[in-house]
Amino acid sequence: MTARRPSPDLNSPIVEASGLWKRFGDRAAVRDVSLAVRPGEIVGLVGPNGAGKTTTIRMLLGIVRPDAGGVSVFGGELSLAARERIGYLPEERGLYQGLRLLPNLCYLAELRGMPRERALRRADVLLARLGLEPHRRKRVRELSRGLGQLTQFAAALVHEPAFIVLDEPFSGLDPVNARLMKDVVAELRAEGAAIIFSTHQMTDVEEICDRVLMVNEGRVVLDGALSEIKRAFxxxxxxxxxxxxxxxxxxxxxxxxxxxxxxxxxxxxxxxxxxxxxxxxxxxxxxxxxxxxxxxxxxxxxxxxxxxx
Incomplete structure (x- = not known):
């Protein structure tokens, strides 16, 4: 899937957060959360509803500003250049419903700095890899829920990001397409992408994640390699x-x-x-x-x- 690698140093985190805090009124949604994700690593971000997962993700992506703490991406601030190397699959749909699949993907890739010809080639590769080629001329609003989710996944990858955030990525997928997406995620990890995977499905976390960050009431309550956590319990x-x-x-x-x-x-x-x-x-x-x-x-x-x- 060809992630744009930021550095050959596999020990240096692609994204690192330290002491993140975020309040909404009198409620602390995130309390002193720290994390790091390295190249070729999938970190599962898990926790009950309202635990602070989505707010944490939005601070990592620069959508929400933390009240305290900081985020480093690719070794520096979250600049425009850094944002162009981040892929985000949100839980909510974010595609242009009236556009056909190919123009949708190409437009999003160009927004992130990819030249048009390269964007076209990349979109073609993704449509074929995700089984969307027969639907390339459909408008997004004409797709089933599962095909729409695969298209949203393609949109998160079309610009060849090195840091990828997947929020409930298997929502609406049948077992065949869920397996297809997991295979692509494994390919991205092998190519050196750093991936955060947020979900409620613990079996999916066990299957594809290297590490787990568990949050509850805005705090980190468990953090470590999946194998070590299971051994400890x-x-x-x-x-x-x-x-x-x-x-x-x-x-x-x-x-x-x-x-x-x-x-x-x-x-x-x-x-x-x-x-x-x-x-x-x-x-x-x-x-x-x-x-x-x-x-x-x-x-x-x-x-x-x-x-x-």
């Missing part, structure tokens, strides 16, 4: 898909059936490797053996409940 248990029940194994304090396998609770100090060895020694056939980490949705509910307590 695993509770020391393991999941094993085996052809026999894990009865009478030293260090296993309890177990229960879970789908095609078993979830085992381990005593303090019991190494999962020792349990695996015990199962193998008794001749068990094992297809999977891994930490029994809770789903991100379970973690989300647990963290929000604790924060609200």
């Amino acid at each position: 695993s509770g020391g248990g393991v999941f094993v898909a085996a052809d026999q029940a894990p009865d009478a194994i030293d260090g296993v304090t309890d177990w229960r059936r879970d789908g095609a396998g078993y979830v085992l609770a381990l005593a303090d100090g019991c190494a999962p490797e020792a349990v695996l060895r015990a199962l193998l020694d008794r001749g068990a056939k094992i297809d999977r053996f891994e930490l029994a980490a809770p789903s991100l949705e379970e973690i989300f509910l647990r963290v929000v409940e604790q924060d609200d307590a």
